[in-house]
Amino acid sequence: MNIKGLWSVIFFLISFLGNVCGIVSAEMTETETAMNETVAVVVSDRENPLELSIVPGAETYVIPESIVFDLALTNISRNALMVRDLDEKSTTCNINGQSWGQKNSSGDLIVVLNPGQTIRRKFKVSGKNKPGPFKVSCSYGMGLNGIRPSAEYIINIVR
Numbered sequence: 001m002n003i004k005g006l007w008s009v010i011f012f013l014i015s016f017l018g019n020v021c022g023i024v025s026a027e028m029t030e031t032e033t034a035m036n037e038t039v040a041v042v043v044s045d046r047e048n049p050l051e052l053s054i055v056p057g058a059e060t061y062v063i064p065e066s067i068v069f070d071l072a073l074t075n076i077s078r079n080a081l082m083v084r085d086l087d088e089k090s091t092t093c094n095i096n097g098q099s100w101g102q103k104n105s106s107g108d109l110i111v112v113l114n115p116g117q118t119i120r121r122k123f124k125v126s127g128k129n130k131p132g133p134f135k136v137s138c139s140y141g142m143g144l145n146g147i148r149p150s151a152e153y154i155i156n157i158v159r
Contacts, residue, residue, distance in 0.1 A: 049077030050113075052140045052149035055120075060156040061134070064127045067155060071121045071138055075113035083111050084142060086121040093138040095125055128157045 050073060057068035071091065075081050084090035092101040111119055128134060137152040 048144050048147055048149055049075060049079070049081060050083065050140065050142065050149045051076045052138060052151045054136055054138060054151045054153040056153060056155050058155075060158050061127055063131065063157060063159055064129055066124050067127050067134060068122065068124050069136060069153070069155070071123065071151075072118050073113070073120075073140060073149070074118040075115055078115050080112055080114045083113050083119070085110050086119060086140070090141045091121075091138060092141070093123075093136065095123070095136050096128070096134050131157050131159050133157070 053072045053074070055070040055072055057070075061067050071086055071093070073083065073086055075083075088101045090101075092099070094100075113119065134155040134157050135152070136155065137150065139148050139150040141148065143149060
């Protein structure tokens with residue numbers, strides 16, 4: 001097998017495993033070396049192909065109104081990715097000091113996200129009994145090079 005064939009096999013394996021795990025989005029480019037032989041190079045699509053965001057139902061809530069927000073995971077890469085659903089096994093949230101979800105555990109591989117596609121999970125939590133900020137921060141268990149998609153949002157509670 002020549003060097004070009006070997007690089008093609010390596011690229012295929014990296015691309016396949018990355019898409020199955022949902023952590024690598026790559027493309028292959030060819031560059032010329034000084035000896036005029038073609039070598040395949042793996043180029044990362046983005047630092048992290050997934051974006052996590054918190055979408056509140058409202059900017060402010062009145063005491064003791066329930067607080068509603070969506071957690072959204074979006075594929076910002078150019079490739080379809082297999083990801084875990086947004087559940088307590090794949091996502092960790094701190095909702096105003098209360099933990100939800102489990103760290104370092106894996107959910108089920110059940111969702112294929114096409115480029116630009118988003119999956120959502122709706123949260124409804126009891127409101128506060130005093131005015132002030134209501135902080136929500138979440139982290140998704142799948143990432144690239146140890147960097148996990150995360151989001152933070154502060155909702156205002158008024159009388």
